[in-house]
Structures are given as C-alpha cells and as structure tokens.
Amino acid sequence: MTSMTIAKGVNNGLRAAMERDPKVVLMGEDIGKLGGVFRVTDGLQKDFGEDRVIDTPLAEAGIVGTAIGMALRGYRPVVEIQFDGFIYPAFDHIVSQVAKMRARSLGKVRLPMVIRIPVGGGIGAVEHHSESNEAYFAHTAGLKVVCCSNAEDAYWMIQQAIESDDPVLFYEPKRRYWDKSEVDVSAAPRELLKAQVVREGADATLVAYGPMVKTCLQAAEAAAGEGKDLEVIDLRSLSPLDLDTVASSVEKTGRTVVVHEASTFLGMGAEIAAALQQRCFYHLEAPVLRVGGYNLPYPPSKLEEEFLPDLDRVLDAVDRSLAF
Amino acid sequence: MSDNAVAGVSTGPAEDDVLAELTAPVPEVGDGGPEMVQLLTPEGQRVENTEYDHYLDGLTDEDLRGFYRDLVLIRRVDAEATALQRQGELGIWASLLGQEAAQVGSGRALRPQDYAFPTYREHGVAWCRGVNPLNLLGLFRGVNHGGWDPNEKNFHLYTIVIGAQTLHATGYAMGVQRDGAVGTGDPDRDTAVIAYFGDGASAQGDVNEAFVYAAVNNAPVVFFCQNNQWAISEPNERQTRIPLYQRARGFGFPGVRVDGNDVLAVYAVATQALNAARSGQGPTFIEAYTYRMGAHTTSDDPTKYRVSAEVEVWKHRDPIERLKSCLVHQAKADQGFFDAVDGEADELAAQVREGCLTMPDPTGDSMFDHVYVEPHPVVEAERREFAEYHAGFATEGGH
C-alpha cells in the first residue's frame, strides 16, 4: 500500500500503461514540459519522449480528430482536455465519429481511445472551468463514461480504460486531485464498469460518483451521529450503469438519494430514478430524490458553494426521504 | 482560461532545475524580423517608415503623453490586481505585463462606434474603451462573469473559450455591413470591428473559420493577434510553421506584423487596418509581436517551461521605457509629467484596491436571474426551492 493523490494515481497509471504498451500515446495542451495544468502528466514527456507525449496545438477538435486517426492506425491515444468546459469544440468528433465508428464500420474498426477530462467545480475558478458535462456523453451510445473518486481507482481505472477496446471518457474530480488515499498496486483491481458500495448502511442509499463520493461519505458520517445509517455507493461507471449494485442496495434500504454536481434536469439522477422505479418499484419506500447543481449556467465562483450540493443539502434530502 | 490550477503545490524551481538553466544555452529569441513594422526602436529612436508615418500625423504631443499615461496606468492596475490575487482577494489574474503597447496602440485607434471583442487579457483595451478596471476585477474575484454592459462601451465581455470571439466579431461585422455602416465616408458612421486573440488561439478551428467568413464576406473586421510567444507552456512552434501574419494571405486578406511593444507602430498599423475595414476594404490580420513577461496567469509556473534568459532579452524591449525615451529625446515631456503620471497611477491603484476589497458579494438568489429573457418554470421553481431551503436554516438552524 502506498498513499498518493488522485493526480498521482492517474499519473502512475498512465506511466504503467505506457511502459506496458508502446502504442499508448498521450495528447493534449501543455501536457509535456508543464505536465498539464494539474500536473497529471508530470514527468511523462521527459521519460517517454515527445513522440509519445504530444503537446498539441491549441485546438480540441484537432486533438480528438487526430487521436481518432492515431487510433485507426493502431495506437491507443489518451487525450487530455484541459478543463471540462473546453471539450465542446471536440463535441462533434466525440459524438459523430468516436461514438459511431464501431457501428458504422460494422465492427471492422475499433477506437481504443481515452478522453481524460478534469471535471466539476469547487476550485474557485472563472467561467468554463467547473462544468459537469458527463450526461451529454453518457447519453451517447457508443461511448463508455467512467469517473474515479479516489487514488486507487484513479490508478487502476485509467489503465483499464486504456485497455478497453471501446472509447472511454474518463472523468477526474479536479477538486479532489490533491486528496490522498491508499493505493494497492499489487492487488487485483476492481472491474472498471462495476459500482462499489463504499459504506454500508440500512436506512437509505446515497448514490454518487467523482467529487460527490467524499461529500456523501461525510454526510453519512454526520447522519450516523444522528442515528441514521446510510449506505453510500460510488457508481464509478456512468455508462454502462451498474444497476445491479444500486438496485440490490435500494432493495435493502428502500430509499435513495442520487447526488451529483451536474444540473439535475436530464442528468444521471434522472436516469437512475427512472431505472430504479422500473426495477425496484415495490421496494421503494420513498420517491428517488436528486440533489444536484441547480439548472443554471455555472455561477461565478463566489456562489459555487451555494450552487453545488454539499453535506447539508444531502442530509436535507435524506430527511425528506426518511420522512416520506 | 487557464488556469493552471495547481492550488497549494510548490511552484519554485528545484535546485537541479536552476542548475540546468544556468548551463543551458541562451535560446534564440526572435526579434520579429525585417518584415516587422517598427516606428520606435527599443531605445526610443524614431524610425522612418514611409508607409506608416503619416498615420501618426494627427497625433498631438498631448496624445503621445496620453499614450504614455495609458501604458503606465494600466500596468499599475495590472500589478495591483496581481498583488490582490496574491493576497487572496482574486481567484486568479491574467496579467497583461509586456503587452501594454499592443493593447493601448490598438485600443486608441478605435473610434467610439467601433466594437471590440476581447479575450481575457485585454485589460489595456478595456481601459481605452472606458471600462472601469473594477469590472475586470469582479470577474477574476468570482463576483460575476464580467459585469459590464458590452453595448455601453462597445467592448464585449471577456471570452475565455479560446478563439470563439473571432467568429462573434466577424458576425458582428457582417451586421455592420448590412446596416450600411461601411464605406459611407462619414467618419462618425463607418464602423470597424476588432477581434483580439493570442498566438495559441490561431490554431483553433473557430479562428480559422472566422478568417474564411470574414474573407468571403469582405467583413469590416480586424483580427488582432497578440503573439506573446507563449500559449501557457507551448511556444509558437507548437502552433505554426510560418510567421502568423503570413497566414492571412492564404485566406485572401492582408497580414502585417507589427512591433507589439511599440505603441506608435501599433497605433499606425491598427489605424490603417481599421480605416480599411470602415471604408469597405474588408479584413486585415495584424500580428502584434510581443511577449508575455509574466506567468500565463497567477496560477502558472513558467519556470517549468521557459528560461529566464528569454525574459531578460525582452526586458530590453519594454514598451513603456521606449516611449518614455522618445518623449524625452523629443522634449515632449519633462520629469514633472512623468512624476505626475506615477502619482496618478498610485492613486488609481489605491482606488482599485479599495474598490476590490469593498466589492459586495453577489447574493445566492441572483444566480437565478438572467438565465432567460422570459420567465422559465424550472428556474422559478428552483428559485423558490432555494429560498425555502435557506429560510429553513434560519428557523431550524439547519443540520
């Protein structure tokens, strides 16, 4: 076991993947000498050279578009998008090309590429640096979408994403980049697309991913002090969704609150609520509740604490669920 | 923007980095080459230029002193903002240090009816347009996304998504065309649009599409690229194989490289291009060859990717020093004037500081304002929910 930050977990995972497979190449803005604005690729260009760690021109459509070409040529590109809000110039390539290439080629072509995106708010940034856009991509067939919440997952999930023969959007919770946790680099990793029960409980289930896992764990801790026993699930994979894990928890507790930073309207919570009411209708003691960002443009940073879900808003929803 | 967002991470160079730098060969630092329009040498000597000199004819000594004042004041505001960020009063700041002349020279060439589309670094242009510096600080303090009315000063909001504003400027210029506000010969009516962007932005699809749109529409827009040599950590070579101004030719309009640290040259070249736009001759690309003296933003650590020897070379090309030498050589300003400007700068900085420290925080419910023009049921429902939730805290004390 070693203790490391999430940023270091991804960094070490990238390094391991690059050592294992010479076809793994990294592409992105400022990922070379600078090591990325979050230092996630720190030291990799020095060790693997400029051919494998490519400082791209400042053009996201170009980054993803050329990564597609590299993948067609047999490489496994891992693309870094500098901030969540800068993925949109590449949206067309991701949705129209990356997602559809497999189907269009009748299975003749595979695009084993990973698009890494630091996601979410809470860092006091200016506009476009705090977005949670995972639902756009989870909505798109042909893409896998995953999100790590701790260093161990960061380390393993990035390697598994790189090994995936399908394209993966890999979300990294930027406000948690410097949180440290234990990583066992020798143990067998959890499956990439499986959710994990990160705290067991009997009264209600909190479902979260990425940055909100920590918030939910804190909420569960606080609730325990008030005699409420909350289960917390880290989804890890958003598409596909591991509904089995979520449903078996909900069948036990009967109450669910889904928590994410993204706006609730047509977000991951909406999908989970719909799926659960179909699957666990007779087990539900209360409607599935959602706590998320309001349905607004991400506000100026002075207001982000009020915009984003926090421990209190999670507990408020838990109370409403329990009171139902 | 970019925000090297490595909060709390050590940023100083490690010892071996320092050693490596000491032994590294001094990099070749471009001087813009013979194609570059320069009217003042770095030493402040006036260079004759038959093509551009006459654009300075209308400038009085007072105008020249005004340029100097602009340069000094905006640099002082910028330094104050950097200090405020260091003291935790701003989330981040993108310094214009070194780029004052490019911004003031072009900003002062604009007429009131012209319209400017900035990036996030155009504090000097904002100043020339009469935007209160405190409005700029509000954005970086996280109080708003840029709290000025773009149509009041014809200065659009800062655009952080790289390159997007070049298309907006082009479309705006197409509107100007359709309004018949081009080529009438009426100096108060004919209108030009100017789009600011960086060397890094020149790689974006949007920017290249803007060139195409401007060209085929013969739009009255000036593309003003501040080539400050760096896009965060990436040097020009990562974005282009030819000098940027030469790109324009391929799109079908003129491109010119100007010494971006020479306020007179920038003023002359911008005036020519804006005149061309207003009179119906279409777009021009200006590459203002300059240098980002500071970090990309206050969260950046340039020691990771560039050597200080390069910065040293550019210190000798300082835009303020060169205008000052010129004013002194030509006896157009005396020490009393320079002292007065410095005094004014200190006063302005104090005002900016005071204004920043007393800037009210936005109230939570203001997030629900202005999302749509017309009332929207989801927004209104959440506004009520938000109010009830917070009222609940007041009565129950919350959790």
Ligand SMILES: Cc1ncc(C[n+]2csc(CCOP(=O)(O)OP(=O)(O)O)c2C)c(N)n1
């Ligand atoms: C679409 C997009 N991608 C990435 C970024 C992050 N970013 C902000 S500034 C910057 C570099 C810009 O360089 P340049 O255009 O030369 O302007 P400068 O900062 O030097 O003024 C980058 C990559 C962004 N703001 N928008």
Ligand SMILES: [Mg+2]
């Ligand atoms: Mg630049």
